[in-house]
Amino acid sequence: MDIQQLRCFLAVAEELHFGRAAERLHMTASPLSRIVKELERDLGTELFIRGYHQIQLTPAGQEMVRRVPSLLAEFDRLRNEVLIVAAGADRAARLGTSHLAPPGVVDAVVESVEKSRRAEVTLGPSAILLSAITRGELDAAVVHLPVDDPGVEALPLASYRFLVAMRRDDELADRTEIAVADLAHRDVVSYPLTLQPLAMQQLRDELVAKGLHQLRTLPHADSALIAAHVRRTGDLTFTLAPETGGSARVYDDPAFAIVPLTDGPKFHLGLVWMAHRAADAVVAGVVDAVRARWVDGEMTI
Incomplete structure (x- = not known):
């Protein structure tokens, strides 16, 4: 039993489909099936239990699913921490930042760090960056708060000021x-x-509690695609102040209007790192x- 086998098993167990698991692992289904x-x-x-159209976990497979994720996580942490020790204290800082974070905040974080050492910056969704933090692949990251992992410490950096984006011909424009x-x-x-x-669910819950009944999430996280949806359908969406370099810039078009939201929910951005690596x-x-x-x-953006 080796690490590659465990990774392949877990992908199949989570997808319950060899084809999807193979795509996720960037391989084909035949070698994946052979490894399992x-x-x-x-x-x-x-x-x-392999059926014609679907597969299911056996009791042994269910026990593996319960145990394997923590084993892989510990292995990844060990590997990355060994590499950190080998690289020495003068290595570059590995920073992550949400691709939706306002550039002004990101620039300030990177500039602060680069006064004393080189920084390597990785962009991605907050959830992906948090996983990389726990695996030891990043030293710190700028993500949306809160974080529910007790092993992660956070320094709040900014709170968002929301605007409502809509078509120019909307009755609220x-x-x-x-x-x-x-x-x-x-x-x-x-x-x-x-x-x-966690952060997105809290945001959604607060909006619903304040009376927003018809809030739905789209499957993509591309602000340009959301703007195209608003333009085509007449739906509304939330965005950030354009002066921050936030997502409102995609609405810099005469076809759109953006209006401040007076009682928007609390939504925060912060720097996170693993507590056990604080030293x-x-x-x-x-x-x-x-x-x-x-x-x-904390600043307001």
């Missing part, structure tokens, strides 16, 4: 401001929960540099 069968042979038991209650019976679209499940020279340097830049506390 080799694992079953090594264990002396079947992990899947001439307003100077809008409250959530004004949107109660309108169709409003938003980013998918997968961007950062690492690079992690500590990143946190200290950013904390010094944000000495006056």
